[in-house]
Amino acid sequence: MSGPSTYVPQTGFTRWLDARLPIVRLAHDSFVAYPTPRNLNYWYTFGAILSMMLVVQIITGVVLAMHYVASTGVHTGGYSSIAFASVQRIDRDVPYGWLIQNIHSVGASMFFIAVYVHMFRGLYYGSYKAPREVLWILGCLIYLLMVATAFLGYTLPWGQMSFWGATVITNLLGAVPVVGESIKNWLMGGFSIDNPTLNRFFSLHYLLPFVIAGVTVLHVWALHVTGQNNPAGVPVKSAEDTVPFTPYATMKDAFAVVLFMLMFAAFVFFLPDALGHTDNYIPANPLVTPAHIVPEWYLLPFYAILRAIDFNVGPIDSKLGGVILMFAAIAVLFVLPWLDTSSVRSMRYRPIARICFVIFVVVSIALGWAGAQNPSLVLNPVEYRADLNWAQGGALRVAEVQVSDPGQMDAAIEASTKELTDAGASYTYVARESGTRATVSGLVGGEMQTQTVSAHSTDELEEAVATAKQGVGAPIVEVARHTPFEFTVTRLAQLLTAYYFAFFLIILPLLGLRETPGRVPDTIAKAVLSRQPKTAGAEA
Amino acid sequence: MLRRLILAAAAVLAFAAAPAFAETEAEHPENYPFSFEGVFGTYDRASVQRGFAVYSQVCAACHALEHMSYRNLGELPDGPFLAYRVTNEETGAQEITLTPHGHHGKPVDPNDNPYVRSIAEAATISAIDRETGQPTDRPGRPSDRFRSPFPNESAARLANGGALPPDLSVIVNARHGGADYIRSLLLGYGEPPAGVEVVEGKYYNRYFPGGWIAMAPPLVVEGQASYSDETVATIDQMATDVAHFLEWAADPKMAHRKSMGFSVMIFLLLLAGLTYTSYRLVWRNEKH
Ligand code: HEM
Numbered sequence: 030m031s032g033p034s035t036y037v038p039q040t041g042f043t044r045w046l047d048a049r050l051p052i053v054r055l056a057h058d059s060f061v062a063y064p065t066p067r068n069l070n071y072w073y074t075f076g077a078i079l080s081m082m083l084v085v086q087i088i089t090g091v092v093l094a095m096h097y098v099a100s101t102g103v104h105t106g107g108y109s110s111i112a113f114a115s116v117q118r119i120d121r122d123v124p125y126g127w128l129i130q131n132i133h134s135v136g137a138s139m140f141f142i143a144v145y146v147h148m149f150r151g152l153y154y155g156s157y158k159a160p161r162e163v164l165w166i167l168g169c170l171i172y173l174l175m176v177a178t179a180f181l182g183y184t185l186p187w188g189q190m191s192f193w194g195a196t197v198i199t200n201l202l203g204a205v206p207v208v209g210e211s212i213k214n215w216l217m218g219g220f221s222i223d224n225p226t227l228n229r230f231f232s233l234h235y236l237l238p239f240v241i242a243g244v245t246v247l248h249v250w251a252l253h254v255t256g257q258n259n260p261a262g263v264p265v266k267s268a269e270d271t272v273p274f275t276p277y278a279t280m281k282d283a284f285a286v287v288l289f290m291l292m293f294a295a296f297v298f299f300l301p302d303a304l305g306h307t308d309n310y311i312p313a314n315p316l317v318t319p320a321h322i323v324p325e326w327y328l329l330p331f332y333a334i335l336r337a338i339d340f341n342v343g344p345i346d347s348k349l350g351g352v353i354l355m356f357a358a359i360a361v362l363f364v365l366p367w368l369d370t371s372s373v374r375s376m377r378y379r380p381i382a383r384i385c386f387v388i389f390v391v392v393s394i395a396l397g398w399a400g401a402q403n404p405s406l407v408l409n410p411v412e413y414r415a416d417l418n419w420a421q422g423g424a425l426r427v428a429e430v431q432v433s434d435p436g437q438m439d440a441a442i443e444a445s446t447k448e449l450t451d452a453g454a455s456y457t458y459v460a461r462e463s464g465t466r467a468t469v470s471g472l473v474g475g476e477m478q479t480q481t482v483s484a485h486s487t488d489e490l491e492e493a494v495a496t497a498k499q500g501v502g503a504p505i506v507e508v509a510r511h512t513p514f515e516f517t518v519t520r521l522a523q524l525l526t527a528y529y530f531a532f533f534l535i536i537l538p539l540l541g542l543r544e545t546p547g548r549v550p551d552t553i554a555k556a557v558l559s560r561q562p563k564t565a566g567a568e569a
Numbered sequence: 570m571l572r573r574l575i576l577a578a579a580a581v582l583a584f585a586a587a588p589a590f591a592e593t594e595a596e597h598p599e600n601y602p603f604s605f606e607g608v609f610g611t612y613d614r615a616s617v618q619r620g621f622a623v624y625s626q627v628c629a630a631c632h633a634l635e636h637m638s639y640r641n642l643g644e645l646p647d648g649p650f651l652a653y654r655v656t657n658e659e660t661g662a663q664e665i666t667l668t669p670h671g672h673h674g675k676p677v678d679p680n681d682n683p684y685v686r687s688i689a690e691a692a693t694i695s696a697i698d699r700e701t702g703q704p705t706d707r708p709g710r711p712s713d714r715f716r717s718p719f720p721n722e723s724a725a726r727l728a729n730g731g732a733l734p735p736d737l738s739v740i741v742n743a744r745h746g747g748a749d750y751i752r753s754l755l756l757g758y759g760e761p762p763a764g765v766e767v768v769e770g771k772y773y774n775r776y777f778p779g780g781w782i783a784m785a786p787p788l789v790v791e792g793q794a795s796y797s798d799e800t801v802a803t804i805d806q807m808a809t810d811v812a813h814f815l816e817w818a819a820d821p822k823m824a825h826r827k828s829m830g831f832s833v834m835i836f837l838l839l840l841a842g843l844t845y846t847s848y849r850l851v852w853r854n855e856k857h
Contacts, residue, residue: 067855067856067857068857069857103721103722104635105714106633106635106714106716106717107633107635107636107714107717107736108633108635108721108722108725108733108736109635109636109736114635114636117636117738117739118636120822121636121637121641121821121822127822127825127826128826128829131826272855272857276847276851277851277852277855280844280847280848280851280852281848281852283844283847283848284841284844284845284847284848287837287840287841287844288841290837291834291837291838291841294830294833294834294837295830295834297830298826298827298829298830298831298833298834299608299827299830301826302742307742307743307744307745308743310739310740310742310743311735311743312736320778554856557856557857558856
């Protein structure tokens with residue numbers, strides 16, 4: 030795709046340099062002459078947005094690291110850690126520290142917004158398919174590194190969520206059989222989350238962005254080898270299909286980057302804390318567990334998958350099952366190029382796949398929502414009912430049972446019970462005092478009564494039952510509670526998780542074999558021309 | 570039926586032990602129209618000053634401001650005791666006042682600010698005597714951190730029946746509802762609703778999660794804090810002012826943030842217009 034280089038050095042110096050290190054030629058071929066499909070839409074500007082975000086995060090991060098102190102020790106004259114206090118110092122005393130800190134923390138969220146759009150874009154236009162598998166896998170690797178970096182960074186201010194997030198995640202690794210405990214202790218640098226943990230997390234948080242930058246170079250390299258895919262999904266066939274990267278793509282990217290920066294700035298300057306959690310302004314306290322431990326919004330879908338598994342499967346307990354599924358949710362992305370069997374790239378021409386894709390996007394967002402909720406929250410309107418049964422009137426008869434051999438106990442109780450029922454007892458009740466002693470009571474005569482109470486929550490039901498029982502005043506009242514169908518957040522998360530995996534493991538593999546795609550245009554130029562009548566007015 | 574009735578006996582016992590419904594849902598904080606709200610909002614300087622009076626005369630007995638120094642009170646942009654140097658029109662003498670007198674006043678360095686100095690000097694700071702190396706006490710300076718009421722967490726808990734009065738420097742950020750919550754909390758004490766079980770050593774507050782807080786009602790009588798302006802220090806007024814002060818304490822750079830935000834947004838909007846025009850120009854002859 031890249032073709033022969035068209036770079037012609039213009040000056041003596043560039044000619045000299047070109048013969049020694051053709052770096053200007055590389056830049057020219059990659060970012061000026063590089064042919065891009067002419068039909069790229071705004072979804073294709075997110076790669077440029079991501080590149081900008083990576084630079085922003087690294088620059089602000091390096092400045093923050095000049096002032097941040099990774100220590101869990103208590104800072105002089107207070108109760109919080111030195112790490113927590115150093116972040117406060119950045120916000121209050123470092124010149125423009127508040128700005129740098131806001132950009133970096135809001136920037137993490139913006140980075141994820143951009144990466145999710147970028148990934149959904151790739152899914153929709155089939156950008157993971159041959160020949161772009163390696164490009165896609167490198168992207169997945171970047172995403173994995175981003176998740177790790179963001180998690181590590183979130184621990185640094187050493188607030189409550191920092192501490193408890195780190196606790197939850199390291200504990201997860203502990204669930205891995207055999208080696209889990211060792212990995213966990215190795216990561217924590219000891220047997221609990223403490224100063225060594227913070228120090229290594231800081232070190233890794235500083236390291237990983239540069240690894241991301243390195244993998245991004247490979248990512249863009251792979252992109253420039255295969256060439257960009259495009260919304261039509263058809264390969265570039267002739268020069269007519271493309272335009273040079275500069276100025277065409279550069280200008281479109283620049284406009285999109287500025288729009289993205291507008292949204293970014295709105296958060297940085299006017300809503301700096303909107304995307305964070307209030308609990309992280311509370312200094313870390315190992316003795317107080319927050320009411321709800323939740324990760325940052327961008328990890329919520331995976332958190333929901335983790336918690337969706339509330340049952341054991343054979344030797345795999347629910348905790349390990351959740352961990353496996355959570356990692357599988359990312360792992361499945363790596364093998365996606367070989368799961369989708371359709372030869373049509375763009376979902377524009379795959380009507381059924383397109384619907385499944387839209388559902389997939391909704392499911393992913395719903396998983397994020399579920400991850401933020403209390404898992405036992407009941408979502409459907411339910412009426413809790415209980416039946417109270419008792420006998421009106423009648424006489425209470427009590428029989429003592431005493432045996433010398435505990436082995437005879439059951440038989441003795443049975444005999445005594447039978448005696449009572451034969452005497453006309455409408456119900457009997459056995460209270461075992463020891464292995465050899467029991468009392469059997471029975472109500473003889475009386476009329477069976479039933480009353481039903483109902484309420485909208487279990488607490489209310491218990492209150493209603495208690496009041497009803499007082500009203501009844503019978504010695505023994507049976508309460509039969511009817512458990513209605515409760516559709517909890519966990520149930521919802523299970524359904525959503527099922528769809529998440531089904532999309533990759535069932536829908537994409539099978540659909541590709543069975544569906545009848547729409548008519549795919551032969552070339553990009555034709556695809557553009559076919560839409561011409563509609564856009565002609567706008568073009569003029 | 571028989572078997573189920575028999576099971577009922579267990580239920581009878583379980584019921585006796587059923588917990589009273591002690592946990593009550595906390596009320597949503599009352600929305601108060603603070604002047605700093607919204608993108609154009611600014612601090613009400615007089616309210617922040619009065620709020621400081623409430624903090625230092627009431628809350629400081631238990632709560633620290635560990636991330637703040639006395640100098641912050643006289644710092645730009647919104648320190649409540651930021652002072653200005655102005656020239657007296659009649660005498661020509663230099664004077665330091667709290668009012669900027671239009672654009673004539675020049676902000677005074679917090680170290681030279683008499684208001685900040687006197688606030689700092691009123692505090693006793695434990696330090697190490699440089700000559701003897703022994704611990705001593707000295708009057709505070711603007712550069713000192715706010716004096717904490719307790720030397721450490723254990724001492725703070727011991728004095729408060731096991732509960733820790735949290736640091737207040739970022740409390741507004743650390744609670745849902747922010748300043749509204751702080752204000753409501755201070756005004757939310759009262760009798761528990763009927764049927765709610767009393768918790769020993771705690772006070773009922775309808776805005777506190779769980780209903781029972783270890784902090785005794787801190788604002789109880791009118792005039793508890795003495796205000797230097799004419800405002801009447803009603804309980805409501807003190808709660809509002811101290812919440813306003815704590816918002817400033819958590820976000821002292823708000824004015825810079827918002828004003829820079831406007832410049833940046835306007836710049837980006839212009840840049841967006843410019844890049845969009847260039848983009849259209851570049852693509853005008855290309856079909857896409
Ligand atoms: C630091 C993060 C990343 C950066 C800086 C980045 C950068 C880029 C750039 C500059 C492009 C070309 C422009 C465009 O198509 O938008 C691109 C394309 C692409 N990226 Fe990324 N990327 C990142 C993360 C990812 C991730 C996480 C994935 C997927 C898991 C991914 C998958 C792709 C694919 C498949 C393409 C080719 C798109 C096509 O030709 O249709 N990238 N990336």
